[in-house]
Amino acid sequence: MKTLKDFEKDLSKCSKCGQCQIACPIYKLTHNECTVSRGKFMMLHGVTQGELKFSKKINSYLDMCLKCGKCSQYCPAGIDVIEIFNHAKHDYMKNTLSGKIINFLQSRLIFSNIINIGKLLFNPKRNIISDNQSEKKLKLMYFKGCVNQIIPNTDKYLKKIFNNSDIEVLTPDFDCCGLPFLSEGNLERFEQTAKYNIEKLNCNYDYIVTDCASCEDTLLSYNKYFKCNISADKLLNWGDIIASKNIKFKFDKPLKVTFHKPCHLHNDFFFEHIINNCSNIEYIKMDDYDECCGLAGSFTIKNRKLSKELSKNKALNIQKTNADYVITSCPACILGLKQGLKMIKNKKTKVISLLEFLSKAEIENSK
Ligand code: SF4
Ligand code: SF4
Numbered sequence: 001m002k003t004l005k006d007f008e009k010d011l012s013k014c015s016k017c018g019q020c021q022i023a024c025p026i027y028k029l030t031h032n033e034c035t036v037s038r039g040k041f042m043m044l045h046g047v048t049q050g051e052l053k054f055s056k057k058i059n060s061y062l063d064m065c066l067k068c069g070k071c072s073q074y075c076p077a078g079i080d081v082i083e084i085f086n087h088a089k090h091d092y093m094k095n096t097l098s099g100k101i102i103n104f105l106q107s108r109l110i111f112s113n114i115i116n117i118g119k120l121l122f123n124p125k126r127n128i129i130s131d132n133q134s135e136k137k138l139k140l141m142y143f144k145g146c147v148n149q150i151i152p153n154t155d156k157y158l159k160k161i162f163n164n165s166d167i168e169v170l171t172p173d174f175d176c177c178g179l180p181f182l183s184e185g186n187l188e189r190f191e192q193t194a195k196y197n198i199e200k201l202n203c204n205y206d207y208i209v210t211d212c213a214s215c216e217d218t219l220l221s222y223n224k225y226f227k228c229n230i231s232a233d234k235l236l237n238w239g240d241i242i243a244s245k246n247i248k249f250k251f252d253k254p255l256k257v258t259f260h261k262p263c264h265l266h267n268d269f270f271f272e273h274i275i276n277n278c279s280n281i282e283y284i285k286m287d288d289y290d291e292c293c294g295l296a297g298s299f300t301i302k303n304r305k306l307s308k309e310l311s312k313n314k315a316l317n318i319q320k321t322n323a324d325y326v327i328t329s330c331p332a333c334i335l336g337l338k339q340g341l342k343m344i345k346n347k348k349t350k351v352i353s354l355l356e357f358l359s360k361a362e363i364e365n366s367k
Helices: 004-013 021-023 026-029 037-048 056-064 069-076 080-091 095-103 110-120 145-152 154-161 179-183 185-201 213-225 238-244 269-276 303-322 331-343 354-361
Strands: 139-140 167-170 207-210 235-236 246-257 280-285 325-328 351-352 362-365
Touching: 004 080, 004 154, 021 037, 021 325, 026 303, 026 331, 037 080, 056 080, 056 139, 080 095, 080 179, 080 185, 080 213, 110 145, 110 185, 139 354, 145 331, 154 213, 154 354, 167 246, 179 213, 185 213, 207 213, 207 238, 213 235, 235 238, 238 331, 238 354, 246 269, 269 280, 269 354, 303 331, 325 331, 325 354, 331 351, 351 354
Parallel strands: 139 167, 139 207, 207 235, 246 280, 246 325, 325 351
Antiparallel strands: 246 362
């Protein structure tokens, strides 16, 4: 397994140009150099050179990151910022008591059983979207992710949307995508979960589909850590499938909607395509529609003030649209959006997943 030392070359590629400051949602709030990749790289470089001790303070700056990857998109040196942060975190956490406790709590025995208990309590039936799969043509591997395994009704929404459609949906028992482990620097557990999922994907299918942007991004990151054949052209959002099928949705009353693009959603072209196929729906694009909702996994626990500030800014942009619904494609973002709307006491706009929203309509054509 790589260590921070292995990334010395990448750290020295940073030209200190400061482009990452323009992109980083956290730097925009803090104006603190230590919270953006350039500053973090300077600290980590100091650590690899033996000039700085890898302290609790440096670790807290590593935690002050949404893992949104926006800095990497702007970085002219093409540095994979998140991969470096994850390995740095691993180096630090493996020698601390809190790291050992987190590793224990994230062990397969504890973590998987929490998810299994959640499934039994809230979603006991394993639904299959189509009962007659033999004649179906497009074979889809549904990677649900932990939260969607627990949330009841996701299968019900899919069943309604794709009723009579020519798809076959496979739902093997995947493990967590691994993002919670990766973010805590628990690379051993990440490797365990990723290899388990890769093994499950070792079969015949046309596409992997998710309705969780974070799962999508994490599955795509497996290639950086292990040899596997998960590629961007094989991994789709349910929105992509719905858009490609040109399904028509008829809503019984006029509604205004807006869309929040999760940081980890790679492509959102499907959204406007789907909305154009919805009758009675007016789409109002909000300002900064792709800016973070403020949740970002354990970021919201470790950085409450920043998390709330991001959620509030997001909610103010939602409020300006006067929408009845804010639609998104990530269960974690749903919580971040609700956090913000609650803060500004907005009772009008409901937060909803794309699948739940579409399932409220009369489906006119699902071939
Ligand atoms: S990943 Fe996002 S939050 Fe973290 S440093 Fe880069 S831009 Fe900032
Ligand atoms: S954009 Fe890239 S090269 Fe420029 S300062 Fe940030 S990390 Fe360094």
